[in-house]
Amino acid sequence: MARVRVRQHVNPLSNRYQQLISIPDWSQIYSNLSLPFHLDLGCARGRFLLQMAQQNPDRNYLGVEIREGLVTEANEIKEEYHLSNLYYVFGNINHSLTNLLASLPPYSLELVTIQFPDPWFKKKHQKRRVVQSEIVEILAQFLSPKGQVFLQSDIKEVAEEMLDRFLENSQFKPLKPEIWLTENPLEVMTEREIATINKGESIYRSILTINIRKD
Template sequence: MRQHVNPLSRFHQRPLALPPPAELFADPARPIHLDIGCARGRFLLAMAEAQPENNYLGVEIRRPLVEAAEAERRALELSNLHVLFCNANVSLEHWLACLEPGLLGRVSIQFPDPWFKKRHHKRRVLQPALLLALASALAPGRELFLQSDVQAVIEPMVQLVEASGCFSRPAADARPWRGANPLPVASERETHVLQQGLPVYRVLFQRNRQPLPALALLEHAAADNRP
């Protein structure tokens, strides 16, 4: 389901104070898998049951989907999962900066809204400031996983990540796209795309030890990469 919400609207540009891990999870010391744009959250519900040793946080800009995901989470009594309503590019940066070092274990961005029109590209989810916030919170070796069924969407994401210099691909991964999903659970969108016999474009990155670039430099690189 793609129900576009304009993330640049005045309502969605208001920052929200997201609860700290201690208010979200029964055991806040477990590593957190952050899924940005989690939609209905069924991927996270399955992951939380399959790998209870981790905590899972989904963020989603469409409030009805968050409410449905949270209702199911409560029904299943999952204490290692939470889904929050927010605009990732407005509210996540402060939350990430307040995390204890090493707590963020993995970040995934799966099948984000494509915003095909050129004038709408600034609405796409992976913007330079958010990428730097993620890179700052991820310890060396921790993962950033991207996938989409739209090549024109994932290519600028990959170019932005690579331009940052903060991430490297595992040596064994094929280029330009990884063949298999490294996660044990497929999202609903991934399952649907594969059932149609269509390709999925995947890239797994690992945080390296390079320092963060200046935001202005990364914004300039992002502008150069826009079609």
């Protein structure tokens, strides 16, 4: 399959990305909805989740990406692998994350990954960054009592800001005393992570867990 060419950056605040995510009938997508979910926010071409889904058939995987062409390509590829524990949706999670998570089985969300998000370096553009306080509040509402959030970026400022946004919310705390991890605890690395390591550059990673157990 030819690699889809898409814009590297899109403005999540533009009118084009303010519609709600189109949610399918999950029972027609996943063969077992009782399995825990791993949500990857900003999944790009979806290769990370493609590998994770193959290696872990006991978990459902859901990727969200704002560039529609990448989502179409990713779903076509996952069909070639005949995976019934993986799906990708097109949409802007800053606009419709609640709608998406409310459609999943209650407290089935056990892991959220946010990896190498667009840094939006200019001060006036930083409101476009994916991790905002509203997103953190929504994830705290829907994560299972043993849910975790894995963050990583090759931009220290972005990693620190993501971490601060989560720690500002009383429902999250670092999984371990050492906030920054030296190695990726997951068995699969993203394409960006591999490229960054090959260049000898630093990666800033952290895992957070739910601090307050839900009733």
